[in-house]
Amino acid sequence: MNNLIIKQYYGDYGEIETGAASTISTETAWHLWEVFIRSKQGLDHKHAGSLHAADAQMAIENARDVYTRRMEGVSIWVVESKHITASNPDEAGELYEPAIDKVYRHPTFYDLPDEVGHM
Amino acid sequence: MQIQDFEKIFQGKIDTEVKIEPKDWMPDAYRKTNIRQISQHAHSEVVGMLPEGNWISRAPSLKRKAILLAKVQDEAGHGLYLYSAAETLGMSRDEMIEQLLTGKAKYSSIFNYPTLTWADMGAVGWLVDGAAILNQVMLCRTSYGPYARAMVRICKEESFHQRQGFEILLVLSKGTPEQKAMCQDAINRWWWPSLMMFGPKDTESTNSDQSMKWKIKRKTNDELRQQFVDMVVGQIKVLGMTLPDADLKWNEDRNHYDFGEIDWNEFWAVVKGNGPCNKERLDARNQAHVEGAWVREAAMAYAEKKAKKLEMKVA
Numbered sequence: 001m002n003n004l005i006i007k008q009y010y011g012d013y014g015e016i017e018t019g020a021a022s023t024i025s026t027e028t029a030w031h032l033w034e035v036f037i038r039s040k041q042g043l044d045h046k047h048a049g050s051l052h053a054a055d056a057q058m059a060i061e062n063a064r065d066v067y068t069r070r071m072e073g074v075s076i077w078v079v080e081s082k083h084i085t086a087s088n089p090d091e092a093g094e095l096y097e098p099a100i101d102k103v104y105r106h107p108t109f110y111d112l113p114d115e116v117g118h119m
Numbered sequence: 120m121q122i123q124d125f126e127k128i129f130q131g132k133i134d135t136e137v138k139i140e141p142k143d144w145m146p147d148a149y150r151k152t153n154i155r156q157i158s159q160h161a162h163s164e165v166v167g168m169l170p171e172g173n174w175i176s177r178a179p180s181l182k183r184k185a186i187l188l189a190k191v192q193d194e195a196g197h198g199l200y201l202y203s204a205a206e207t208l209g210m211s212r213d214e215m216i217e218q219l220l221t222g223k224a225k226y227s228s229i230f231n232y233p234t235l236t237w238a239d240m241g242a243v244g245w246l247v248d249g250a251a252i253l254n255q256v257m258l259c260r261t262s263y264g265p266y267a268r269a270m271v272r273i274c275k276e277e278s279f280h281q282r283q284g285f286e287i288l289l290v291l292s293k294g295t296p297e298q299k300a301m302c303q304d305a306i307n308r309w310w311w312p313s314l315m316m317f318g319p320k321d322t323e324s325t326n327s328d329q330s331m332k333w334k335i336k337r338k339t340n341d342e343l344r345q346q347f348v349d350m351v352v353g354q355i356k357v358l359g360m361t362l363p364d365a366d367l368k369w370n371e372d373r374n375h376y377d378f379g380e381i382d383w384n385e386f387w388a389v390v391k392g393n394g395p396c397n398k399e400r401l402d403a404r405n406q407a408h409v410e411g412a413w414v415r416e417a418a419m420a421y422a423e424k425k426a427k428k429l430e431m432k433v434a
């Protein structure tokens with residue numbers, strides 16, 4: 001399987017034949033944070049991306065530098081990624097199943113005469 | 120379910136343009152290819168700051184200095200978006216940085232060329248960012264969700280990079296004879312390396328193109344390169360300059376410009392580490408990493424101290 005993708009495309013610079021042994025310590029232990037940005041007063045905060053920071057204050061400052069350089073935001077939320085619980089895509093079937101057969105929850109389910117007008 | 124079933128579901132999503140997300144099942148090779156490509160892309164953004172950083176302190180005016188600073192800062196941001204995207208595939212940031220610093224991972228060869236004059240800032244913005252943009256526009260539709268989203272963000276920021284570069288050259292092209300000569304010289308030096316950015320010719324491959332099948336890539340190297348040539352030939356007329364290629368001419372049948380042969384020996388030499396600045400770039404990255412260590416440690420120590428104080432207050 002692996003030898004199928006030897007071809008180098010733009011942006012794929014191939015494998016280095018001899019990697020030097022690692023002598024550099026890169027461990028920083030900075031936490032991973034998720035960043036949410038409100039682009040305009042009155043709108044929801046929306047997930048913008050993630051970054052590393054030592055603490056919440058630094059995460060906010062980094063988020064400002066990285067995600068709002070062109071006035072993309074008026075408010076920033078940060079939360080440590082480890083505090084987010086995500087639903088499992090493998091269980092999507094069961095999870096959303098209860099909603100599937102309840103079409104009567106949509107306004108288009110009801111057939112009304114034209115005379116009623118916009119409702 | 121059997122592994123073949125997972126693979127079928129996976130390829131089904133790819134074929135129907137459903138994005139793959141971090142928690143979805145994916146073949147190991149898809150994960151590996153994406154980690155490799157995205158992290159190399161991130162390294163390229165980061166190392167790409169060096170040739171331009173070289174001119175920040177020597178920009179000809181305060182306006183140009185501010186613009187160049189903003190551009191270089193953007194590239195740092197691009198590196199970060201991409202590292203974040205790669206992290207979602209299970210490789211830690213530290214591991215990626217280590218691969219860069221030890222020379223185990225590569226970055227785009229274009230950044231192993233030197234920036235000799237101010238006109239190079241123009242040529243880099245116009246040609247190098249221009250070439251990168253064509254690739255990145257394509258990658259906005261790549262199949263891995265986090266990569267595609269990072270690309271959308273990056274593309275929004277890139278067009279200023281190319282425009283400011285072209286404008287630098289435009290000003291020089293209307294200047295003194297020396298400035299005009301400097302403009303032409305920069306174009307001459309950056310043209311062929313820019314063409315090399317698109318990678319080896321399509322015919323160089325005997326392998327099946329798994330990256331295309333997985334829609335990680337959506338255009339071949341040669342398609343993107345041709346798109347680039349056609350674009351630049353139109354734009355250079357505005358500068359009143361020329362491209363250093365005697366074979367460049369319009370081909371009526373193909374509806375594209377023909378162009379000369381790339382020096383593939385040079386291409387492979389730079390890829391293999393023997394370009395003009397390979398060592399200098401890697402040394403600069405390593406030096407920055409070592410010199411920044413105390414900042415990272417101090418920030419962590421400060422954060423821990425603050426957290427402890429807060430704990431005591433609560434208790």
Ligand SMILES: [Fe+2]
Nearest residue numbers: 164193194197
């Ligand atoms: Fe960039």
Ligand SMILES: [Fe+2]
Nearest residue numbers: 194248277280
């Ligand atoms: Fe750029």
